[in-house]
Amino acid sequence: VIGRRLRVGAGLLAALLLTVGHSARAAEAPAPRSGYEFLSPENRALQDDSFANPGMLWVEAGGRRFAADCSGCHAVEQMSDVRLRYPAFDERTGRLINLEQRINRCQTEQLRRDALAWESEALLSLTAWIAHQAQGRPVQPVVDARTQPFLEAGRAFFEGRRGQLDLACAHCHDRHAGQRLRGEVVSEGHLNGYPAYRQVWETLGSAHRLFRWCNEAVRAEPYPFGAEAYVNLEYYLNWRGRGLTVETPAVRR
């Protein structure tokens, strides 16, 4: 009888601990904070000013390109949620496909042209214009049985140590967000503003350029643009920052 009582007690205790642990974790995970929150007031003003925001140069160029190349098949109104849906599951490859890759599929298959180079004016401006159509709308990636493994792969990348500095993304962007890394404030590492105008680059840049930059910063060999590891990471980061509204073209340090 005593043994049974002990077992029941232990079970109750375990259940209690689980509950406490669970609610503690829920309390620890506050709403994600956009990179905007970590900007100086001057740079917030620059992002909010649709005339002075230099990223709008790319958005405007992308709008002209869309009208010239894409409007034969796609209506402008249909583009308003595209940024919210990508990266998405691709039936053909059985993997995720991101927005840049999707644009290039149109380029090669519908327009029968060479694929646009990563970080080229053409690809950046089209991506920026499409993402800009969803500005102000929350990112809510749909995770289902097919995409779950890629979400987990992205999470593993985010939490995995890499490079000579042996750091994971999570070390800075989860544990130390809001603190200073030399002169800069560490953000939570969300993608809701990308493609974004980064002042260190003096140009617009894609999420994959940012990943490569981050990987080099921890002295890791960066993956190529469009690498599956980066697409998975992009998907995970969209999920991690779910609820944040699209800010493209954001201004970032």
Next chain:
Amino acid sequence: MDRLTSLQPRVRVPATARAGEIVEVRTLVSHPMETGFRRDEQGARVPRDILTHLVCEYAGREVFRAELQPAISANPYVAFHFRATVSGAVTVRWEVDGTVVAERTETIEVLS
């Protein structure tokens, strides 16, 4: 590879103004503004490539001129003011060593 290759000027002037009102002109143009002091990965100097002048004409008269220097950031944003007296064209030009490389004209209507 990652810069806007085409020059894209943006100019904003108020559509209307009262006579004698001081109005703001805002300009933004895509340009790398390469300083000439940097070196590439092979150690070769990257040649200077900057816009040298920004000129604004209003009602046939030059109302603003700026000399741009290598220390000015890429994609320079410049805002300035003039006093609106008559309706007419406001033309903004960007020059490189005396050659006009980009130009935009907006019109302003001055209400009496």
